Amino acid sequence: MPPELLTPQEMTEADRLAIAAGPHDGHALMRNAGAAVAMEVLRRFPDFARTAVLCGPGNNGGDGYVVARLLREAGIAVRVFAQGKPRDGSDAALAAKECPVAAEPLEAFEPAVDTLVVDALYGAGLARPLDGPAQAAALRCRDAGATVVAIDLPSGVAGASGSTWERSFEAALTVTFFRLKPGHLLEPGRSACGETVVADIGIPASVLDEIAPKTFANVPDLWRKAFPQPAHAQHKYSRGHAAVFSGGPASTGAARLAALAAARVGVGAVTVLAPGNALAANAAHLTSIMLKRLDDDDEGEAFVAAHAPDAFVLGPGYGLERPVRGRVLALLARMERGALVLDADGITAFRDAPERLFDVAKEARAALVLTPHEGEFGRLFPDLAGEDALSKLDSARAAAERAGGVVVLKGPDTVIAAPGGRAAINCNGSPWLATAGSGDVLAGLIAGLAAQRMPAFEAACAAVWLHAEAATRFGPGLIAEDLPSLMPPLLSELL
Template identity: 50%
Template sequence: MGETIQDILVTPAEMTAIDRDAARSGIDSFALMRSAGMAVSAAALRLFPAALRFVALCGPGNNGGDGYVAAGALADSGANVTVFALGDPKALKGDAARAHRACSLAASPAETYEPQPGDVVIDALFGAGLARDLPEQVKEIVERVTGNGTPVLAVDLPSGIDGHTGGVRGSSFIAAHTVTFMALKPGHLLMPGRARSGTVEIFDIGIPARLVAARAGNLRLNTPRSWAHYVSALDPATHKYKRGHLGVLSGGELSTGAARLSAAAGLRAGAGLVTLASPSKALAVNASHLTAVMLKEIKDAGDLSGWLQDKRLNAFVLGPGFGIGKKARDFALMLCDRALVLDADGMSSFREGRAELFEKIASSGGEVVMTPHEGEFARLFPEIAADAALSKIEKAQAAARLSHAVIVYKGPDTVVAAPRGRCVVNTNAPPWLATAGSGDVLAGIIGAHLAQGFPAFEAAAAAVWRHGEAGTEAGRGMTAETLVENIPPLA
């Protein structure tokens, strides 16, 4: 099950290069625009059969050209269509000018549009390449359309959404549906762009897949195709030690639940054995809650050093409920030569002195995954978090390069990034995953994959996807405990 073009993400700059390569290869660029506009018109008729009027808002570039083609096709089909143009259509150039000339409908100034009952707006003002705030006149149109509840069908990306970052450039339409071309853009997947794009349809307008793949970088949608090879390599007849031994480090007697959730998730997710390493004072409370998960007393660094003599113990989770401080730092530095998930308190303990951790990861050769949410990311990588010019994807990639670890930058648009630039964006997580203990479960799933021999990047990507599927299966009333119960099989 190999990668498909549907998995590839391209930045707006890469898409511009792809369009240019297609034209240079001899493909008729106007034929591509016509294909795009026809796809939009087909989506409009399919999705909004009760529309009383289609309103095409056409911008000053090629996105506007797509809109003129769509408007003409809708009119030819017998639909009631009105066109509004931003700027002077006579100033259009190239294919957009040709599309305008071919459209038999007269265009009124965009700023004069007043929504009417039964309207459906075709937003062809600006596409994914928008890199500035919307003009005031367009903001006013957006306000009128949004305030009136008029449905919007976006061409490429809702106008006002930055295709590079997913951010809102001053204001934006909120689309019911978006038709984009050849490949997804980061703005379709990163919040808030994802929430404002509605359902997204990728239409193949006829650019050869090889041209798209040649320009695409390391960005992908997170799907099982990203890590299927490692699933198929698992031997279903193997014994428990071949499936790995995961160690989860518990906190003190008043904060043991988070580590137990990670341990339970690790066992459910496929680790052959899971041991909860507990300080002395927490042994009784942990023992009273454990069955299949084993328990071992680990009081200090000396105990941990002795335990590490067992080389079958090949992966660890450190952080959930562990406590912030020197003990967490000491333990983390000792574990960097193994496969390690550094979560929660494990990361926060390095808010000061992170350089020692990053250098240890780089020199130890282990497989380390860090799982920060927004606040933890800002504490551990403050200079990266503060750079407003970077997308969430770029921030995760920068943090991975700096730390030498795989970064799982959590949220509704979780990004997984590797130190060498590979990156996937996850989209299958339901909103109710944002609940207490959910992150502890994710850490345990990653740990299970590491224990089974997955490389760190694939372990994290697969875990994030399974975590999302588990949340969907558990349903809106889920708790962290029921989330564990609903972790799906790897294959």
């Protein structure tokens, strides 16, 4: 899967640039798109008793007329139901003229459970709820249990945000063209798409040079070049040193999960920094991971001065009964490089004064990485979390800009955003990660990669992908303790 994601507006520009460069004009691209959809239909669904193609008045509908023509030529009994007529002289009008199947009004569409429905009504460009006959058609498909193949995006799913409305189409298969849109990966749009296929219709990748997209699918090709590569001349500290702050004696496990994850992802040395009353609990479980007593800020400053870790994790199981803000701000101000990963309590501690954290982060030499779930995100960015007009992508991007750091907004469609506008949407999320402690492991993976000099945005993206991929491969029964030990085969493949 290519990493670039295009908004509907950027996809329109890609079409324009491709047509201007040739050799394909708009009608040829439409024919190629329809052919790609027809091929998937014939390959996957050859035995349906009836097939209906629903065509809108725009280019999405034009693709549908091509599909209907090709299915009829292949011997499939197909009916076309149209909402509105294509504009005279448009590519869609040419496709409709070439289609030998007479269009019936969309109001006459009555699917059954054995109907294959090709949704070519509106695609990615619609950013409002369906209404009228289109809304009724979506409801009839749901009520009948019909199988839907969507062209570009199921009608009623917003291409830029993944937003859906109550009466959107739900597809078993979605065929899109050239590049995915954010709506293919952001929930609930991702679920509404079913399986998604990206078809090559003749648009050259060179058009991306002019478009310069800033949104990406989080796949290894996005960050592989920055992934740490081992070298023969390295020793443990040249492979990076990560430090993880531990909670008190009754809450030490989260820090150990983060520390073990950092070690498993390749960092050379890991230290757990524990208060004196938690040393014994940690020492009973740690072997290759070092343990250091740290009770007050003076000891913290001395540790940083003596060892200069390349990355820190603060928050997992840390608690709020000890001063958190001062330690975080002092660390950011003192670190010369690397990253400070704030999770859980490290985020919550700033809920009443997020601007203090953001101001320091913007002046710091080290990178700040925040890893909130939706509730924690709302504590730091209540206005962004409460703005219904913002997609998850928009919210994460705005938060990263405000915070002066990388934001990993977790969920089934985790978004990673950096100051300056770059953002990635994860596409291999796993339901098995909904287990206690998995977020602690993710924080450790990010720190472990950042400690090996991987830039913070790329480190966060890689860690999110590794985290989800490990969970998917393990499957049912996964607990957080399993995740670090699943890293070696994934690293072998990446390296």
